Amino acid sequence: MANSTATAGPLRNRTAEAFLHNPALGPLGALVVAIVVFSVTTSTFLTVDNLSLVVQQSLVVATLALGQTLIVLTSGIDLANAAIMVLGTMLFARLVTEGSSPVLALVVGFVVCAALGGVSGGLVTWLNLPPFIVTLGMLTVVLAAGRLYSQGNSWPVTDPVLGLLGEGGYLFGQVRVTHGMTLAVVMFALVWYALTQTSWGKHVYALGNDPEAARLTGIHVGRTRFSVYLIAGVIYAFAAWQALGRIPNADPNAFQTGNLDSITAVVIGGTSLFGGRGSVLGTVVGALIVAVLRSGLTQAGIDSLYQDVATGVLVIAAVAFDQLARRRSR
Amino acid sequence: MSTPALQARGLVKRYGRVTALDGADFDLYAGEVLAVVGDNGAGKSSLIKALSGALVPDDGTILLDGAETRFHSPLDARRAGIETVHQTLALAPAMDIAANLFLGRELRRPGPLGGVLRLLDKPAMRRQAQEQLDALGIETVQHIGQIVETLSGGQRQAVAVARAAMFGSRMVIMDEPTAALGVKESRLVLDLIRRIRDRGLPVVLISHDMPQVFELADRIHIHRLGRRAAVVRPGDASMSQVVSLMTGALRIGEDGAPPDVSGAE
Ligand SMILES: Nc1ncnc2c1ncn2[C@@H]1O[C@H](COP(=O)(O)OP(=O)(O)OP(=O)(O)O)[C@@H](O)[C@H]1O
Ligand SMILES: [Mg+2]
Numbered sequence: 001m002a003n004s005t006a007t008a009g010p011l012r013n014r015t016a017e018a019f020l021h022n023p024a025l026g027p028l029g030a031l032v033v034a035i036v037v038f039s040v041t042t043s044t045f046l047t048v049d050n051l052s053l054v055v056q057q058s059l060v061v062a063t064l065a066l067g068q069t070l071i072v073l074t075s076g077i078d079l080a081n082a083a084i085m086v087l088g089t090m091l092f093a094r095l096v097t098e099g100s101s102p103v104l105a106l107v108v109g110f111v112v113c114a115a116l117g118g119v120s121g122g123l124v125t126w127l128n129l130p131p132f133i134v135t136l137g138m139l140t141v142v143l144a145a146g147r148l149y150s151q152g153n154s155w156p157v158t159d160p161v162l163g164l165l166g167e168g169g170y171l172f173g174q175v176r177v178t179h180g181m182t183l184a185v186v187m188f189a190l191v192w193y194a195l196t197q198t199s200w201g202k203h204v205y206a207l208g209n210d211p212e213a214a215r216l217t218g219i220h221v222g223r224t225r226f227s228v229y230l231i232a233g234v235i236y237a238f239a240a241w242q243a244l245g246r247i248p249n250a251d252p253n254a255f256q257t258g259n260l261d262s263i264t265a266v267v268i269g270g271t272s273l274f275g276g277r278g279s280v281l282g283t284v285v286g287a288l289i290v291a292v293l294r295s296g297l298t299q300a301g302i303d304s305l306y307q308d309v310a311t312g313v314l315v316i317a318a319v320a321f322d323q324l325a326r327r328r329s330r
Numbered sequence: 331m332s333t334p335a336l337q338a339r340g341l342v343k344r345y346g347r348v349t350a351l352d353g354a355d356f357d358l359y360a361g362e363v364l365a366v367v368g369d370n371g372a373g374k375s376s377l378i379k380a381l382s383g384a385l386v387p388d389d390g391t392i393l394l395d396g397a398e399t400r401f402h403s404p405l406d407a408r409r410a411g412i413e414t415v416h417q418t419l420a421l422a423p424a425m426d427i428a429a430n431l432f433l434g435r436e437l438r439r440p441g442p443l444g445g446v447l448r449l450l451d452k453p454a455m456r457r458q459a460q461e462q463l464d465a466l467g468i469e470t471v472q473h474i475g476q477i478v479e480t481l482s483g484g485q486r487q488a489v490a491v492a493r494a495a496m497f498g499s500r501m502v503i504m505d506e507p508t509a510a511l512g513v514k515e516s517r518l519v520l521d522l523i524r525r526i527r528d529r530g531l532p533v534v535l536i537s538h539d540m541p542q543v544f545e546l547a548d549r550i551h552i553h554r555l556g557r558r559a560a561v562v563r564p565g566d567a568s569m570s571q572v573v574s575l576m577t578g579a580l581r582i583g584e585d586g587a588p589p590d591v592s593g594a595e
Contacts, residue, residue: 215384217420
């Protein structure tokens with residue numbers, strides 16, 4: 001193998017290396033460009049109210065994408081995340097409507113979501129089943145469970161605790177900040193910390209890179225992989241709580257494309273579907289890019305179908321970029 | 331006769347219909363460099379995988395300083411002070427050199443930062459990693475924060491060897507550590523092996539490079555068809571005799587065969 005680092009194109013390689021070290025750099029640039037473009041071309045985009053709205057609209061998908069990021073880093077994928085979340089919203093809303101205390105409803109919802117994440121994780125880890133298939137099955141099962149449990153109704157969010165994350169105040173008297181936004185910042189910060197500042201995070205990246213190498217270095221590959229799915233399940237429960245702050249009813253048919261939207265955010269954020277590369281920061285940026293595009297294109301009067309086209313193109317571009325940056329570094 | 335530092339008797343490992351280990355014996359004595367040679371597919375890597383916990387043999391026993399031991403995972407062997415450079419290197423390509431050196435045994439900050447918040451001590455890991463590479467004379471690597479997949483094949487091998495040298499406290503096992511190295515880097519690894527031995531640790535070296543084996547080894551374990559065919563001293567045997575033993579053209583006990591020293595000390 002030739003030593004390409006020392007010989008060919010040092011500058012090019014240094015750029016590639018910078019991206020390898022921080023794959024969120026590209027998406028961050030794209031986000032800045034998008035914000036600038038929409039600020040210049042529309043008069044309504046760059047307002048405090050609109051920007052706050054953009055963030056609020058991205059919260060649920062961003063939270064789903066946070067759990068998805070963990071799983072994708074282990075070279076897995078979770079197709080069931082939105083279904084688990086929707087079941088969580090049903091549990092929260094129906095239990096409270098039927099008279100249980102909101103705290104109890106939250107506890108039950110969190111436990112169920114975590115357990116469902118754990119079931120996927122257990123099947124992937126100890127039965128060695130492909131994550132795509134496991135979570136496809138989970139998607140179908142959990143979706144049906146949600147519909148059965150809903151009894152064909154949507155359940156209203158009647159309790160202030162359930163709707164809490166949609167509430168909030170104003171920063172500097174004019175920037176609307178919801179509790180959901182604050183919670184999301186805390187959660188992203190926590191997961192960032194765990195992934196980058198602890199051994200557990202190093203092990204997640206290592207097993208996503210090469211599970212056999214991770215095993216040979218003494219990492220508990222199985223335990224770590226399982227923990228990722230379990231934690232993702234808890235994060236989906238938070239997403240469910242986030243969702244109830246934004247919608248008036250828990251509806252079993254809501255967030256039908258939540259799973260794909262979360263994958264979109266993860267991929268646009270520069271996390272590799274092959275595992276072992278990516279970051280939480282990238283996912284924040286990815287989720288914001290999707291929300292900014294939607295908002296900006298709407299305000300520029302462009303049909304929402306074209307927004308889908310733009311998002312799709314971005315996904316493919318992000319994956320192509322990931323491949324390119326890696327090939328250059330070789 | 332002293333007790334071997336590491337001993338194996340009758341190791342068996344089957345992969346479906348392939349028998350990788352077919353009743354293999356192994357002895358490693360304190361302070362020696364033991365070379366393991368054999369044809370491709372003879373089962374050398376399978377042998378050292380069994381000795382380093384990377385695979386659990388179907389049958390046979392492993393004795394560490396005379397006491398029977400069972401390694402259920404690589405971690406068990408690592409905890410016993412056995413460090414291994416695997417043929418596949420076992421590096422995480424998207425992570426940097428420092429992270430790879432400390433993979434699976436990261437350092438945490440002292441006090442509550444490390445104890446409660448589990449905060450990694452990245453500066454210390456970087457410092458120690460750099461010190462280690464400097465001490466080994468590995469200069470080809472430019473900086474410790476370089477991503478492993480951007481390294482050349484030889485540089486990667488150097489990282490894997492550095493890791494084993496750094497943490498080996500009982501013995502170091504190397505599976506073809508110089509296969510991808512240039513002349514200069516090979517010499518570095520050979521010097522390194524000597525230095526590990528001078529530290530008092532025995533070294534197992536798998537190699538196809540006969541001159542290298544004869545230069546370095548105290549004894550040569552010849553592996554053939556999943557088991558130990560013979561053990562000879564470099565002084566007693568010629569390279570062509572060792573090659574004949576490897577291929578089965580010569581058998582131990584035959585006229586002209588070098589003396590077997592498998593149980594010797
Ligand atoms: N994971 C596995 N699955 C199936 N067969 C295997 C596996 N690992 C090794 N083998 C088989 O076991 C035999 C011994 O392989 P091993 O890797 O131990 O040989 P080796 O002596 O290290 O060879 P080389 O010099 O090429 O590295 C080979 O026939 C190989 O095909
Ligand atoms: Mg081998």
